[in-house]
Amino acid sequence: MREDFWKISQFGKLPRTRNTILIEGLPGIGNVGKVAVDFLIDELKAKKLYEIWSYTFPHSVFVNEDNLVELPIVEIFHAQVGKRSLLLLGGDVQPVDEISSYEFSEKILDIAEKSGTKELITLGGIGLADIPKKPKVYCTANSKKIIGRYKSDLVSDKLYGVVGPIVGVSGLLLGLASKRKIDSISFLAETYGHPMYLGIKGAKEILKVLNKNLELKIDINKLDREIKDIETEIMKKTEQLSEVTKQIALKKLQKRFGRDIDYIG
Numbered sequence: 001m002r003e004d005f006w007k008i009s010q011f012g013k014l015p016r017t018r019n020t021i022l023i024e025g026l027p028g029i030g031n032v033g034k035v036a037v038d039f040l041i042d043e044l045k046a047k048k049l050y051e052i053w054s055y056t057f058p059h060s061v062f063v064n065e066d067n068l069v070e071l072p073i074v075e076i077f078h079a080q081v082g083k084r085s086l087l088l089l090g091g092d093v094q095p096v097d098e099i100s101s102y103e104f105s106e107k108i109l110d111i112a113e114k115s116g117t118k119e120l121i122t123l124g125g126i127g128l129a130d131i132p133k134k135p136k137v138y139c140t141a142n143s144k145k146i147i148g149r150y151k152s153d154l155v156s157d158k159l160y161g162v163v164g165p166i167v168g169v170s171g172l173l174l175g176l177a178s179k180r181k182i183d184s185i186s187f188l189a190e191t192y193g194h195p196m197y198l199g200i201k202g203a204k205e206i207l208k209v210l211n212k213n214l215e216l217k218i219d220i221n222k223l224d225r226e227i228k229d230i231e232t233e234i235m236k237k238t239e240q241l242s243e244v245t246k247q248i249a250l251k252k253l254q255k256r257f258g259r260d261i262d263y264i265g
Helices: 029-043 098-114 144-150 169-179 200-214 227-257
Strands: 006-010 020-024 047-054 074-081 084-091 117-128 137-141 183-192
Touching: 006 098, 020 029, 020 098, 020 169, 029 074, 029 084, 029 117, 029 183, 029 200, 047 098, 074 098, 084 098, 098 117, 098 169, 117 169, 117 200, 137 144, 137 200, 144 183, 144 200, 169 183, 183 200
Parallel strands: 020 084, 020 117, 117 183
Antiparallel strands: 006 047, 047 074, 074 084, 137 183
């Protein structure tokens, strides 16, 4: 690996338990996963454990409200919910090229193993041509066993044929986790495929699934009340990064697969 390309800072002691679950939600279609994980970080009052910066991240900086620049970063937070330990992976960006995506995913899995993670959950969106009135949530996984644990009236496991390849960290984490014997599942919610659309409804449907299965006891309706703040924060960064990242990634993928790509993890 290109170790000098990655800068990982640790802010606290990594908890190690037998019941740790890592949940990933990085920017993607509709920012569905990012909205869901950012909401969990706030509601569960999670504490930051890691900050990740890389030379492989998009070559840009954000301009904040103080008119100062910020490099894009990815963060891992920890929250304790009853006897269950949660690692919450969120951030401003995700790698946009193949090698960096693999390197990043392996580093996240290294941290997961150190914490005793036994289960991994990735979140994302499925881009549609129109805005869905009630978004459906689909799941796919690296084992039938974990699908059996989460399958319910809130989730459909009939994803085959609905999307093409799951591109990006949300997909790679599942595949690479198989090599480490970590059960992993991805929840993908329908959302509008426009790059400037924020998939709040899809995020809410995914949060319902997590709330029920992980007994988080969070008030999901608060997401509606906080929508303006969420939109302001996320959409400003999305606008700044959209031309730098999404177009580059889509062009690469369309060239490789020879057709339109409707999902980026």
